[in-house]
Amino acid sequence: MTIADVAALAEVSIPTVSRVLTGAATVSPAKMARVERAIKVLDYRPNAAARMLVSRKPRTVAILTGDTSHYGYAETIRGIEESARAEGYAVLIAVIENASDEAVEKAIAVTVSQPLAGLFVLKFDAQGSAALQRIPRNIPVVALSGLRDTSIPQAMLDEVSAAEELTDYLLDQGHQTVHHVRIPPSRREDGRTTGWKRSLRRAKCEIPEVLDATWDPLSGVAIGAQLFTRKDVTAVFCGNDEIAMGVIRGILDAGGRVPQDVSVVGFDGHPLGEIWSPPLTTVVQDFVDMGRRGFELMRQEIEGLGGRRYSKVRPPLVVRGSSGPPPGANRS
Incomplete structure (x- = not known):
């Protein structure tokens, strides 16, 4: 069905139907009733292009991202897309x-x-940070995650505090320090690495050299095997759950046990972490919710509501079977 079909059934002009849909001008009660009845009878739903032509306002939002397949990216995009669709917006995704x-x-x-x-x-990455420096500001822009930027609206997860809590937990188990396997950061140092360092500094523990993984979980396998050869390594904090799964596999393949020989923890709350062997201790981040919060900030910007420009939530620590006291400690 088209707007022309509605106009024909209601016996009015197409511009009259447009005015009823947008409320842009006064329409007589009789004509409005006929148009509304025709819309109901025909079950007419204007598509995004038609709404834009009628309202003269775009009904499409875009997402710039460095990836669409990894867990955090995909779930954040899902949160944005679901919220946008509910409000009648189409979503365009561009990968950098x-x-x-x-x-x-x-x-x-x-x-x-x-x-x-x-x-x-x-x-989430260097691509996103670089894009924010170059985007023209003649359209509303909302950032998701990353370092706080007060010049634009931003939805975040408090990764610094969560990483600090995760490292504190491992130290409380009796580990003398915690080694860190980092995912590619969006800047020189991301919130997960910052929180890890803060915890170790506060506890006056040695801060080991950071080990860098790629986004490929297989890079964690090689790192896990390498770490197991070192007697000073009893706890490993991985930058995300996929890398943590790789590290666990590397330790097991090298003849080690998790957590009896080495505790391994992740970050993000990947669904596979709960059924991994052993189940993964992690920080569970609600990326879908962050996407929804981001869209709400965008809606306020589009509609000129002047609401808050910043939304941050602290994700919870979930302790499972991949972590515990160091070797030789009382495990009762």
Whole structure:
């Protein structure tokens, strides 16, 4: 069904139907009743393009992201998309292939060439951070995650405090220090690494050299095997759950036991972590909720409501079977 079908059944002009849909101008009660009756009879639902033509306002939002497949990215995008769809917005997703100037500028140029109501940036990695520096500010922009930027609205998870709590937990188990396997950061140091360091500094513990993994969980396998050869390693905090699963596999393949020889913890709350062997101790981040909170900030920007520009939630620690006291400690 089209707007023309509604106009024909209601015996009014197409502009009259448009005015009823948008409330842009006064329509007589009789005509309004006929249009509303026709809409109901025909079960008419204007698509995004039609709504834009009628209202002269775009009904599409875009997401700039460095990835769509990894857990945190995919769940955040899902939260944005579900909220946008509920409000009648279409969603365009553009992947920034890498953090080079050329790749970032190309992704932005292609994206902003479309009529957009707003633009989300997933600030999970170097691509997202670079994009925020280059995006034109003539459309509403909302950042998700990353370092706090007071110049734009932002939805976040308090990774610093959560990582600090996770490291504190391992120290409370009796470990002398905690080694850290980092995922590729969005800047020189991300919130997970910052929280880990804060905990160790406060406890006056040695801060080991950071080990860098890629986004590929297989990189964690090699690191796990390497760490198991070191007698000073009893606890490992991995930058995400997928890398933690790889580290566990590497330790097990090298003949080690988790957590009896080495405790391994992750971050994010990947669904597979609960059924991994052993089940993974982690910080459970609600990325879908962050996406929804991000869309609410965007809606306020689009509608000019002047609401709050910052939303942060602290994710909880969930202790499972991959962590415990160090070797030789009382495990009762």
